Amino acid sequence: MKAGALLVIIITLVVFVGSIGLLSQRPGFAPIPAGHAELRISLAHRAERTEQCRQLTEAEREALPPTRRVTEVCERGRASTYLEVRRNDQVVVSETIRPSGLHGDGRAYYLAFMPVPAGEHLIALSLSDGDGPEAFRIEQQFPVRLAAGEAALLSIGDGQASLHHNPVRTEEEIP
Amino acid sequence: MNGARPRSWLPPRRWLSSIEALLSQGFGGRLNPMHYLGALTIYFFWIALVSGIYLFIFYRTNMEGAWASVEALTHNQWWAGGIMRSLHRYASDAAVITLLLHIGRELLRGRHRGPRWFSWVTGVPLIWIVLVFGITGYWMVWDELAQYVAVSSARLMDWLPIFTDPMSRNFVSEESVSPRLFTLIAFIHLVGLPIVVVLAIWFHLLRVRLPRINPPRPLMIGSLLALVVLSLVLPAHSHPPANLDAVPQLLAIDWFYLAIFPLMSVTSEGVVWLLGTALTGLLLVMPWLPPARRAEVARVHLPDCTGCGFCAEDCPYGAIDMVPRSDGRNFELEAKVNADLCVACGICTGSCPSSSLFRARRPLTSGIELPDFGMETLRGMLVDDPVSGRSPILVVGCDHGVALEMLGPEQHGIRLPCVGMLPPSTIDFALRKLEYSGVLISGCDDCHHRLGDCWTEQRIARQRQPDLRRRVPRERIHVRWLKRGQEPMLENTLREFASRLPQDQQEGES
Numbered sequence: 001m002k003a004g005a006l007l008v009i010i011i012t013l014v015v016f017v018g019s020i021g022l023l024s025q026r027p028g029f030a031p032i033p034a035g036h037a038e039l040r041i042s043l044a045h046r047a048e049r050t051e052q053c054r055q056l057t058e059a060e061r062e063a064l065p066p067t068r069r070v071t072e073v074c075e076r077g078r079a080s081t082y083l084e085v086r087r088n089d090q091v092v093v094s095e096t097i098r099p100s101g102l103h104g105d106g107r108a109y110y111l112a113f114m115p116v117p118a119g120e121h122l123i124a125l126s127l128s129d130g131d132g133p134e135a136f137r138i139e140q141q142f143p144v145r146l147a148a149g150e151a152a153l154l155s156i157g158d159g160q161a162s163l164h165h166n167p168v169r170t171e172e173e174i175p
Numbered sequence: 176m177n178g179a180r181p182r183s184w185l186p187p188r189r190w191l192s193s194i195e196a197l198l199s200q201g202f203g204g205r206l207n208p209m210h211y212l213g214a215l216t217i218y219f220f221w222i223a224l225v226s227g228i229y230l231f232i233f234y235r236t237n238m239e240g241a242w243a244s245v246e247a248l249t250h251n252q253w254w255a256g257g258i259m260r261s262l263h264r265y266a267s268d269a270a271v272i273t274l275l276l277h278i279g280r281e282l283l284r285g286r287h288r289g290p291r292w293f294s295w296v297t298g299v300p301l302i303w304i305v306l307v308f309g310i311t312g313y314w315m316v317w318d319e320l321a322q323y324v325a326v327s328s329a330r331l332m333d334w335l336p337i338f339t340d341p342m343s344r345n346f347v348s349e350e351s352v353s354p355r356l357f358t359l360i361a362f363i364h365l366v367g368l369p370i371v372v373v374l375a376i377w378f379h380l381l382r383v384r385l386p387r388i389n390p391p392r393p394l395m396i397g398s399l400l401a402l403v404v405l406s407l408v409l410p411a412h413s414h415p416p417a418n419l420d421a422v423p424q425l426l427a428i429d430w431f432y433l434a435i436f437p438l439m440s441v442t443s444e445g446v447v448w449l450l451g452t453a454l455t456g457l458l459l460v461m462p463w464l465p466p467a468r469r470a471e472v473a474r475v476h477l478p479d480c481t482g483c484g485f486c487a488e489d490c491p492y493g494a495i496d497m498v499p500r501s502d503g504r505n506f507e508l509e510a511k512v513n514a515d516l517c518v519a520c521g522i523c524t525g526s527c528p529s530s531s532l533f534r535a536r537r538p539l540t541s542g543i544e545l546p547d548f549g550m551e552t553l554r555g556m557l558v559d560d561p562v563s564g565r566s567p568i569l570v571v572g573c574d575h576g577v578a579l580e581m582l583g584p585e586q587h588g589i590r591l592p593c594v595g596m597l598p599p600s601t602i603d604f605a606l607r608k609l610e611y612s613g614v615l616i617s618g619c620d621d622c623h624h625r626l627g628d629c630w631t632e633q634r635i636a637r638q639r640q641p642d643l644r645r646r647v648p649r650e651r652i653h654v655r656w657l658k659r660g661q662e663p664m665l666e667n668t669l670r671e672f673a674s675r676l677p678q679d680q681q682e683g684e685s
Contacts, residue, residue: 004200004201005200005201005202005203006201007201008197008198008200008201008202009201009202012198012201012202012208013397013401016269016272016398016401017401017402017404017405019272020265020268020269020272020402020405020431021265021405021408021409023268023429023430023431024264024265024268024411024429024430024431025409025427025428025429026427027428028425028426028427028428029425029426029428029437029440030424030425030426031323031422031423031424031426031440032422032424034424037422038422040347040348042344042347044340044344100339100340101339106339107339107340109339109340109341109344111333111341111343111344111347113326113330113343148424149421149422149423149424150420150421150422151419151420151421151422153347153348155347155348164348164420165420166349166420168418168420168421
């Protein structure tokens, strides 16, 4: 084999294998900026019905087939949910969330992953079932201290909210 | 030079040809890896499959055991499991490289248009399948990178208005992860996607006659050894175990598969979907962009067709069917051209036994030929050309090989749509009737029509009908496959060939 041909083969293999070795691991990528933690906001809220359930009259029940004579009927629609989250008095979320489902009868869902600088934060939550900022159902505040790389989860369920934060322990701290 | 049909190549295609010419000089035309990009992609898939089966033997499909089992495999048996793991990853990455090169090469060579649209369009979903294959693979390690990939891919899916309950809610904390996650992912990665890939490859090759599924053995061995060396030099390692109560800081991203997630992080889920959809749509319509004028397809001339079926056997596009005779002659079958599949390569003319310049009839016809380039045209190029007989050697080239114009006006050369179009008897005719000392056939290296080079060699070697008569001295025929840009090599070949030819013949005939 000629030296030139051998050189072409070697260069081809080096470029091929080198590009795999390089791009399979480098350059590195930081999902959040250095010195930052992550605040996660997860809402799954079943809002109030747009119309209250009502009792059927005896005449209405009589009109129904015997196997379907319920005592109460409810319209399916639910109200939109207004969510506001402030971090250190700064509004970071202000959203009116429609209920899920084709008929708008499911839960309202909201999910956000937001990088925040490491340090102390006061997370204030406001939630209402109406469209406007009046009639808040929940208003709560959560102080939290986040180190870089930690994550806190503000979880908002049906009528309740909580902030989960498991501080990351170093190897020395692990018993 | 004769056969001056217009031929203009865009600069990227010339660059591609130059790179391939260089690789052909190093590896030789028969082992040039650029000629086997599709086959190499399949081969890397097999390597990933075999190494993956080994990894699965030791893998624990649950949240607590996944990371630990991969770590144990990587470190406790680095000599087997560690290499297998690295090989699994690097073979998958290599498949992406060859896949992208395969797409680019076919695009630049225009081999995605016309009847080839089917292979092109069925190849597009394979890009997505391979991407999903790689992404789900990274989930399985369940380290910090897997966490990032899991959360990001869930967010990507949540952007689509198909899930009521966002998928990402499964990854907001350690408690939220379903224990069934690993069963699902293992099923998708280990069972579902391999079956889908095999089916997709089958569809992709459905209309390709005699596809190259396996690369040549030296290439297989060489590339496997190269990946093993890489696995030893740069073994794949895991990040720290996933912790959904924290957020990963710096990740060693596999850019071959995971590049969409950093793109999503710096833009948005919508941008990724928009780009992905736009790119997929663009690739899907590429065969028809811009609309191209199609060359006139081959036509059957029934008075010359004996229904032998050689043309149907040789057509690389499966564009010829043998159907019951319609003209009442005493033959069972006749050839019928499917205009939708024919690309006017002319290989059928080369395979027709009636394509012979020894026949005296004028106009000369063949059982099947191109309306724009029939046997009468070939005779004109060979016999009636004023250059005919002035050079000792006749050079036969093709539309996709070296530019015969470079050989100068005194050198008689003819350019065919494909050298597979050359009826073997034409070589005999050139040597006996036109008194050439030799015939040099130089079609494109890695035939544009895939089988023209192969059929030509087999016809000369009397391994395929119609074959070259035994009486034709083989030392007066030389075959050299070259790419555009290798004109100097053709000149050298011509000189060497001329020096090998018997001197008395050259003198007498010149």
